[in-house]
Amino acid sequence: MHTKRKFKVHEWKKIFNRKQFSLKKQLILLISICWLLPIMIIFVNMSSTYQMDMIKKTEDIRMEETKAYTMALSYNINEVIDLTKNLFYDRLIETPWQKYMDGAIDWGEYYDESKKMINIKFDKDWRIDEAFFYLLESPEQIYPCTTGELEVFQGNVKEAAHEVSANPSARVIVKVVDKEIYIFRNIYAIHGYKKIATMVIKLNTQELLNRMNSSDEYDLVFYINKGEENITYDRETKDCEQKKEILEVVKYNFKREGNIIKQYQLTDREKQYQGFVYQKAYDDYNLCSILIIDRTELFVVFKTLVNLVEGLLIVVIPILAIFILMFKKNFTFPIEHMVEAFKEIKEGNMGIQIPRDRDTMPNQEFIYLVDSFNEMSTKIKYLFNYAYNEEIARKDAQIIALQSQINPHFLNNTLEMMNWQARMAGDVSVSKMIEALSTLLDYTMNRESKRLISLAEEIRCADAYLYIISMRFGQRLQVEKEIDQSILQTQVPQIILQPLLENAVLHGIESENRGTIWLQVYKKEANIFMEVRNTGKKLTKEKEEKIASILNGEQEIKKGRGQHTSLGIRNVNQRIKLIYGDNYGLTIKSCGENITCSTIKIPFEGDIL
Structure with a gap:
């Protein structure tokens, strides 16, 4: 594996060293990179990191909206629950009932006194649509506590009220019945703790939802106390199978774990819609909010940026093409002419001249360079024709002059005669010295120059x-x-x-x-x-x-x-x-x-x- 890698690196080096890129290609590549690379970097960044970051931020915002809707609805429900508790603690129903049981007042006076006391608390509260109660001794006799007409105490509402009446608990019960929020509560007498009546309050559900200022871009659904029904602020949830699929999963989870605080996200199997779920347990009820959006909404910002990048490319590419054409005409073409002229000089064509017309040299800077090149070319031709030979001759003369400074002016023949006489006298040492000196002088005289x-x-x-x-x-x-x-x-x-x-x-x-x-x-x-x-x-x-x-x-x-x-x-x-x-x-x-x-x-x- 290591040998193969070395081979590949070597092959790449051979490819790049085989031929150098021209200046024109390098500059065009550099300009293209400087124009297009930032746009590509922005696009790639948006396609990966930025896209995921924007989706995460959008999801966080939607989850916070879901929490806010939950808090808004629970606040209004709790306010109404507190009003029902005041009925018990203020004895607004118990006091008239006690008078009635003692014979101090009749049925008509009992109702007028009870309604007057309750109406003060309920009638002007925008959250309450209708409120009424009935005594356990005569459950068919209904006592309205608001100015509206009593039309709801029938069917499922009546059945739910009787279920509460049959329950000995004094706790508040919150239910969704027929897509409306109802609050049920048994009223007990403080003395003797005897159950005397059942209070039913119908909340103004649609107004509660309208005041949340929810957007038309998504659907808002609420479940209360593991009920089978929900209240919704959407227009098409019933007709959309993907949304119904999300609601079924949420309802199942809410039934199992409705008593804990929990938040999560989920999508349908086709990944078309995404739900943001937040549930919370309160003292008297559990509330679950579901915000359902089309998943394409998560990519709205990203799509806007993509459109912006595409627009930039549409504008930048023609400008870049025009710039490259102008660059080639005013820069690369003149350089190519000058490079060709330098190649001619390299081949030995001394004195070559470059034309200085507008077609060849389109701007003043290159005209100046051409004039300088032509002048230089003329001078080079002169130097090669005359000065070079003169310089070579001068060097040869100088070398001969330097050598002549250390050449001795002795006659080698004289030394040969002295050597012969020394040999005849038998003086070997003198003879060898004369031979050495003769060799030295013969060498330094350099008769062949x-x-x-x-x-x-x-x-x-x-x-x-x-x-x-x-x-x-x-x-x-x-x-x-x-x-x-x-x-x-x-x-x-x-x-x-x-x-x-x-x-x-x-x-x-x-x-x-x-x-x-x-x-x-x-x-x-x-x-x-x-x-x-x-x-x-x-x-x-x-x-x-x-x-x-x-x-x-x-x-x-x-x-x-x-x-x-x-x-x-x-x-x-x-x-x-x-x-x-x-x-x-x-x-x-x-x-x-x-x-x-x-x-x-x-x-x-x-x-x-």
């Missing part, structure tokens, strides 16, 4: 010089050499090692009257290094800086002892830089305690300037 020779010849000259110096110092001079034999045929500038050896002897060995010289020639990466190390006095930082300025020609060489070697090492450095360039040359630095390193760096089989 070669600019480059083999590394083997350069080392042969260095060996001749070291032999002469070793004869001078004897055992006081130690010479160690380490030469890479594989690079001996490499071409190098002439007379570059001898000046370094002379400098090592003059400033190192002679100052201490003894010492060691190491000669190391080796190849490292694409370069050849020739390193001469010698013992002697410590090379200070100031001395290093002075030597560097001499090598670079920044400091004038003073006459006196050491002038010849200073000229020699400077010439070596300058010749190498003229032949190979400024990245190569000679450096002299301290490389240890009382050890100085002189290092030449040249390219291995490098190109010559």
Whole structure:
């Protein structure tokens, strides 16, 4: 698996490195990204995080609305329940009934007195539609307590009232009967705690719902006390199977767990509608509210934003197309003409000119660039036709002049005659020294005027010089050499090692009257290094800086002892830089305690300037 992944990465690199994209394509891509990417980011964000966040917030709002409707309805029901409790505690029915039982008043006076006392509390309350009571001794005799006509005490309402009357409890009973909210309660006499009557109150259900200011966007349904019926503020719940499905599930749950506070959400099986349910248990009843909405309402805000993004795209894409066309005409086309002209120069067509007409260069900035390019092209042609050959000739003359400064003016024939006489006299040491000196002089005179020779010849000259110096110092001079034999045929500038050896002897060995010289020639990466190390006095930082300025020609060489070697090492450095360039040359630095390193760096089989 790991190998396969590496292969894929390698293949992608090959694809991208095979051909670089043009500036025109890069800029068009960049502009398109800058225009379209923000819109796409907004759209993607809305499609995922923002969409879910908006749905969650909408659901939370709907749930809070459901809670608010529950609290509003329960508040009004509780207020009416408190009024019925006052009937018991204020003895509004018991007092007239006691008078009637004592014979102090007749039936007519009993009813008038009871109705007058109850009507004060009930008749002006907008929540109460109708209210009446009946005595248990004569349940068929109904006593209205409000000004409205008594029309409800029949059918299911009458049956529910008699069920309450048969129950010995004095608790308030809240029921939904025929889609209306009723409150039932048995009235007991405080003295002797005898049940004397049953009170029935019909709430103004529709007005209670109307005052909740519920929206037409959803349906609002209430269940009370696990009843089979509900009250609703909708228009189509009865005819919608999906909504009925939600209500059946809620009714089932409410029957099982109606006595606990609970909130939850549910949808129908087709995911078309969503219900928000909140139920709460009160002292005298349990109330459950269901708010049913079409699920498309959850996406209303999101759809609005999607429409906005689509509108932006409709506007942005034509503008982007116009911008790209203008950009190509005023920017990319002129650049393409200039790139083609540069390619012509690269192919050797010096002096090429770019037309400066309006069709080719549509704006002032590019006209200025074209004029500058044409002028530059003309100058380049002149430099290549005249100045280059002149510069090459100047370099050759300078190299010959530098070499001539260190070529001795001795006659090699004279040395051959001296060598012959030494041999005849039997003086072998003198003969070998003369042979070494002859080799050295023959090499430095360079009768063939070669600019480059083999590394083997350069080392042969260095060996001749070291032999002469070793004869001078004897055992006081130690010479160690380490030469890479594989690079001996490499071409190098002439007379570059001898000046370094002379400098090592003059400033190192002679100052201490003894010492060691190491000669190391080796190849490292694409370069050849020739390193001469010698013992002697410590090379200070100031001395290093002075030597560097001499090598670079920044400091004038003073006459006196050491002038010849200073000229020699400077010439070596300058010749190498003229032949190979400024990245190569000679450096002299301290490389240890009382050890100085002189290092030449040249390219291995490098190109010559």
